[in-house]
Amino acid sequence: MAKKRQAPLLKKMLAKGRPPLAPKPQAVLSKKATQKLIRSHHGLNKKLAKAEARGDKEEVDKLNKQINDSGGLSSYQLASIQGQSSERGGDSSVVLVEWLKDIKVVTASSEHKLRMLEVGALSTDNACFKSGLFDIERIDLNSQAPGIKKQDFMERPVPQFEKDQFDIISLSLVLNFVPTEEGRGAMLKRTCQFLDQRAPRTMPKGIQDNFPALFLVLPAPSVVNSRYFNDERLTLMMASLGYVMLRREQKRKLVYYLWLLRDKPSPDEQHFRKEIIKSGGNRNNFCITMKP
Numbered sequence: 110m111a112k113k114r115q116a117p118l119l120k121k122m123l124a125k126g127r128p129p130l131a132p133k134p135q136a137v138l139s140k141k142a143t144q145k146l147i148r149s150h151h152g153l154n155k156k157l158a159k160a161e162a163r164g165d166k167e168e169v170d171k172l173n174k175q176i177n178d179s180g181g182l183s184s185y186q187l188a189s190i191q192g193q194s195s196e197r198g199g200d201s202s203v204v205l206v207e208w209l210k211d212i213k214v215v216t217a218s219s220e221h222k223l224r225m226l227e228v229g230a231l232s233t234d235n236a237c238f239k240s241g242l243f244d245i246e247r248i249d250l251n252s253q254a255p256g257i258k259k260q261d262f263m264e265r266p267v268p269q270f271e272k273d274q275f276d277i278i279s280l281s282l283v284l285n286f287v288p289t290e291e292g293r294g295a296m297l298k299r300t301c302q303f304l305d306q307r308a309p310r311t312m313p314k315g316i317q318d319n320f321p322a323l324f325l326v327l328p329a330p331s332v333v334n335s336r337y338f339n340d341e342r343l344t345l346m347m348a349s350l351g352y353v354m355l356r357r358e359q360k361r362k363l364v365y366y367l368w369l370l371r372d373k374p375s376p377d378e379q380h381f382r383k384e385i386i387k388s389g390g391n392r393n394n395f396c397i398t399m400k401p
């Protein structure tokens with residue numbers, strides 16, 4: 110019942126639109142309701158992907174209706190924006206900017222802006238924007254502001270020239286949004302095609318060893334409490350793509366990583382199936398699979 114009352118309010122807020130550079134949303138949902146909406150959207154999306162995979166049209170229609178009735182992707186995004194407010198753990202890109210300060214990128218790159226592709230961007234004024242360190246291109250399946258292009262990363266044309274690639278990709282809380290485990294692996298793999306590996310030669314001394322890079326944020330339970338996934342598996346998977354881990358930090362709810370794309374991919378090692386790593390009743394089913 111509560112969900113039915115919330116949806117029109119969310120729709121009304123979205124219809125009014127928000128200013129692009131100052132989207133500090135009013136807290137319209139309680140913390141519990143925000144989490145419930147996010148969880149429910151993830152759950153329905155997973156069911157939808159499964160129903161689509163088995164060609165169950167009736168179930169697909171039913172699930173699409175359920176998703177629309179609860180406000181669709183827009184309501185989910187609004188709940189996610191609320192989830193970013195500082196009292197709920199804050200904007201995840203703060204961590205990236207802190208790390209870059211540590212590795213002196215801040216001073217070394219004052220003349221050299223880092224080209225960032227932000228996948229799954231909800232706002233245009235996060236810590237990365239405020240830092241002035243980046244030229245940011247933002248995309249999302251459903252754009253919430255003029256500075257965010259509506260685009261599916263999986264459909265984005267692969268750059269033909271290095272000049273059109275990026276020094277860093279931000280993939281913050283996006284993988285867990287992807288409804289299938291093979292879709293998550295494909296997304297990770299695809300990041301490599303957008304990163305400019307000339308960085309070690311073209312960037313200012315002092316920062317060149319840290320790029321090109323992937324900033325990855327996941328909900329902590331997906332790596333610390335899953336039956337099918339953990340840090341070791343993620344590290345092996347990333348290594349098979351050519352990534353090495355530069356930084357990792359776990360906070361209460363999220364885990365943050367900075368990966369350097371340093372090596373050539375090893376397709377022979379890109380075999381990651383869904384298999385139980387840790388059994389036990391209290392674990393979740395988060396998983397990422399990959400094929401060469």
Ligand SMILES: C[S@@+](CC[C@H](N)C(=O)[O-])C[C@H]1O[C@@H](n2cnc3c(N)ncnc32)[C@H](O)[C@@H]1O
Nearest residue numbers: 189229249250251260261262263281282283286
């Ligand atoms: C939980 S929000 C995360 C937002 C923000 N990056 C953060 O850290 O709070 C996930 C976003 O990823 C977007 N997304 C998921 N898959 C995507 C894809 N294939 N291409 C572009 N955006 C995608 C969704 O539309 C959604 O807005």
